[in-house]
Amino acid sequence: MTVTAFIATHQNALRLGCFLGVLVLMALWEVRAPRRRASASKRVRWTGNLGLVVLNTMILRVLFPAAAVGVAAFCAARGWGVLALLGLPAWATLVVAVVALDLTIYLQHVMLHAIPVLWRLHRVHHTDLDFDLTTGLRFHPLEILLSMLIKFAAIVMLGAPAAAVVIFEVLLNATSMFNHGNVRLPASADRLLRRLVVTPDMHRVHHSIEEDETNSNFGFNLPWWDRLFGTYRAQPRAGHEAMTLGIRTFRQPRLCLRLPGMLAIPFIGEVTDYAINRRSWEPRP
DSSP, rough: OOHHHHHHHTHHHHHHHHHHHHHHHHHHHHHHHHHSSSSHHHHOOOOOHHHHHHHHHHHHHHHOTTHHHHHHHHHHHHHHSHHHHHTTOOOHHHHHHHHHHHHHHHHHHHHHSSSSHHHHHHHHHHTSSSSSSSGGOOHHHHHHHHHHHHHHHHHHHOOOOHHHHHHHHHHHHHHHHHTTTTOOOOHHHHHHHHTTTTOOOHHGGGBBSHHHHHOEEEEEESHHHHHTTTTOOOOOOOOOTTBSSSSSOOOOOOHHHHHHHHHHHHGGOOOOOOOOOOOOOOOOO
C-alpha cells in the first residue's frame, strides 16, 4: 500500500489521533508557559467552545457524510480538475494541492471580513474574550457549512487527490490550535517559525479589538499569503500582554462564552459595514 493510499484509507484514525494529540500538547504547553493571563473562566469558555466543536461535527456528519474526501474521490474517478491535466508526479500533485487549498482558505478568510453578512457569521470566532487553543476551533455552524462548500468547489477545480485533502485538513486543524495557543515562544524562535507557519504571536494580532489589526494576518497555516498580499502586521501596538481581544460591541460573557449566545451572535444587531480596507488607525475619542 502506498503512502497516499494509506492516508486515504486510514483518514479517520489519522484525523482523530492528530486532533487529540495536538489538543493535549497545546493544553499542557498553555499551562506550563502561558503568554497572557486569562480574563474569563476557562471552564465556561472551554465548555462553550468545545460544545460548538461537537455540534459542528454532528451537523457535518449528517449533511456531508462523505465530506471533502468523498468529493476528491469523485473527481479523481472522472479525471476532473486542473491538476489532472498537468500530469505532475504524485508527490508534486500533493504539494501543489495542499498549498492551493491553503491559499483558498486565506482568500475565504479575507472574504469573511470583507462582506458584512459573512462577517456576522465570522464574528463568532472573534468574540472570544480570551485567546487559546479552543479559539481555533470556535466557528458558527453556518460558517462551517459555507467553508465546506467553498472547499468542495476548490477541490473540484483543482482535482485535488483525497490524500492531499486529508493532509491539508489535518494540518489546518493542528496549526489552528497551535496559532491560537496562549503559549510563550522565545522571540528568536517566533521570528524563525513565522517564515514557515503562522505563529501564536502572529495570529493573535488578528484577534485585536482594534479594527485595523483585526484586518491583518489572515493566514491560518502558511504565513506567506499575508506578506504577498500586503495584509501582514508584525506586532500589536499595545503589546501581546496588554492588548484587548475581541470585538467592541460584544463584551458580555453570557453572550460571548456560552453556546446559546454564540449561536445567536450572527442574528444580533444590524448589518453594518466592517470594511476590509480599514487598515489605518486613529485613536478613538
